[in-house]
Amino acid sequence: MELISERLVYTKVSEAEFDNYMSWYTSDEVMKHITGKGLTYEEGRARFERTLRINQAYSDIGFYAVKKKDDDTFVGIAKLTRYKDKQAEVGYGSLPAFWGQGYATEMLCCLVNYAKTMPWIKELIGIVDPDNQGSVKVLTNHGFKLYEKNILDGKPAAYYRLKL
Numbered sequence: 001m002e003l004i005s006e007r008l009v010y011t012k013v014s015e016a017e018f019d020n021y022m023s024w025y026t027s028d029e030v031m032k033h034i035t036g037k038g039l040t041y042e043e044g045r046a047r048f049e050r051t052l053r054i055n056q057a058y059s060d061i062g063f064y065a066v067k068k069k070d071d072d073t074f075v076g077i078a079k080l081t082r083y084k085d086k087q088a089e090v091g092y093g094s095l096p097a098f099w100g101q102g103y104a105t106e107m108l109c110c111l112v113n114y115a116k117t118m119p120w121i122k123e124l125i126g127i128v129d130p131d132n133q134g135s136v137k138v139l140t141n142h143g144f145k146l147y148e149k150n151i152l153d154g155k156p157a158a159y160y161r162l163k164l
Contacts (some may be wrong), residue, residue: 005134007069010066025039053114076098078091092138104138108142122164
């Protein structure tokens with residue numbers, strides 16, 4: 001399954017995306033607001049295997065490798081995954097070279113628009129580090145509302161919701 005937005009193409013993560021996937025998940029800069037630091041090779045490989053299982057289990061949603069349309073450059077990772085009953089979680093992120101260029105916003109818009117085509121999804125959930133003001137801004141600018149603060153995997157987490 002492939003999604004397309006103005007500048008980006010979203011392809012479900014497969015074995016062919018291993019190197020790109022690992023470049024994202026092992027980056028300390030990228031993972032600062034997700035896990036606190038880049039994953040080790042072993043942790044990244046385990047997460048990659050989990051991603052492949054999720055992508056195989058669901059034909060219509062999952063984790064996506066995001067690339068520029070014009071030159072196939074790897075930009076980052078996006079996800080639309082089952083969360084709870086009638087809810088899906090959105091996630092988006094780019095490599096540091098692409099920060100501040102509107103790619104996170106474009107990814108979120110693409111995922112929201114796609115989610116609206118699926119009748120079973122009534123709400124979207126975005127979970128972010130409350131200190132990641134850039135990601136908080138992307139969510140709130142698109143109508144997501146804070147509904148909970150908690151701890152997730154030992155780190156503070158802010159939960160945002162968008163009713164579809």
